[in-house]
Amino acid sequence: MLLGVNIDHIATVRNARGTTYPSPLEAALTAETHGADLITLHLREDRRHIRDADVFALKNAIKTRMNLEMAMTPEMLDNALNVAPEDVCLVPERREELTTEGGLDVLSLQEKTAYYVAKLHEAGIRVSLFVAADHAQIQAAHDVGARVIEIHTGTYADAPDRKQQQAELARIREAAAFAHSLGMTVNAGHGLTIHNVAPVARIADIVELNIGHWLVAQALFVGLPEAVRQMKEAMFRARQTAY
Numbered sequence: 127m128l129l130g131v132n133i134d135h136i137a138t139v140r141n142a143r144g145t146t147y148p149s150p151l152e153a154a155l156t157a158e159t160h161g162a163d164l165i166t167l168h169l170r171e172d173r174r175h176i177r178d179a180d181v182f183a184l185k186n187a188i189k190t191r192m193n194l195e196m197a198m199t200p201e202m203l204d205n206a207l208n209v210a211p212e213d214v215c216l217v218p219e220r221r222e223e224l225t226t227e228g229g230l231d232v233l234s235l236q237e238k239t240a241y242y243v244a245k246l247h248e249a250g251i252r253v254s255l256f257v258a259a260d261h262a263q264i265q266a267a268h269d270v271g272a273r274v275i276e277i278h279t280g281t282y283a284d285a286p287d288r289k290q291q292q293a294e295l296a297r298i299r300e301a302a303a304f305a306h307s308l309g310m311t312v313n314a315g316h317g318l319t320i321h322n323v324a325p326v327a328r329i330a331d332i333v334e335l336n337i338g339h340w341l342v343a344q345a346l347f348v349g350l351p352e353a354v355r356q357m358k359e360a361m362f363r364a365r366q367t368a369y
């Protein structure tokens with residue numbers, strides 16, 4: 127199972143004072159040295175954390191692969207075609223949101239999504255759609271030409287009690303199996319921590335987890351290398367009993 131390290135919140139700390147440190151580039155290279163299988167970053171329209179210069183600097187320096195998260199806008203499409211990352215993940219975005227609040231509503235945006243998927247595929251970029259654990263959305267993702275999805279695990283992560291968390295985990299498992307049955311590659315992410323990652327990592331149909339906020343928070347106490355190592359170990363241990 128692959129770990130994508132999202133470095134958004136390295137940039138959050140940097141931007142808090144407008145300094146050059148901590149460097150998202152240094153964080154990405156450090157994460158790769160200590161186990162990251164790919165680097166994920168979200169260039170938001172409001173540039174609240176990752177900035178355009180970060181994207182270009184990272185693209186020329188990272189050794190694994192770049193998974194660029196973006197909203198479906200002409201500006202972001204032009205940027206992605208210019209940067210040409212290995213992967214793009216299309217995510218919903220609202221300026222007033224604290225963080226990503228849900229999955230892309232592919233079902234309501236099929237024509238628009240199909241256009242962005244096609245333009246990115248034409249440029250040789252692999253496209254994943256960030257969607258909720260919902261069969262209709264996953265079918266729509268397949269119908270618009272996407273062959274990769276990332277299941278939004280925020281509802282699972284934020285569940286108020288164990289019963290609701292187990293119910294959402296079951297939905298994630300079923301959604302992953304459905305996507306896999308369509309021949310799609312299944313990733314997952316959002317709100318995952320060392321404390322909740324194992325049940326998701328045990329889902330055999332999921333091949334990649336994208337994790338950022340917890341890793342950056344844990345790095346404040348143990349350093350980024352150790353935070354990445356801890357998460358990789360937790361994923362590896364969980365994967366021993368995948369089903």
Ligand SMILES: CC(=O)[C@@H](O)[C@H](O)COP(=O)(O)O
Nearest residue numbers: 132134168217225226315316
């Ligand atoms: C799509 C997703 O779940 C995250 O990768 C996203 O980047 C969250 O947004 P923030 O990083 O701004 O919290």
Ligand SMILES: NCC(=O)COP(=O)(O)O
Nearest residue numbers: 132315316317336338339
């Ligand atoms: N797509 C999920 C991601 O990249 C990281 O989300 P989070 O771990 O910062 O919540």
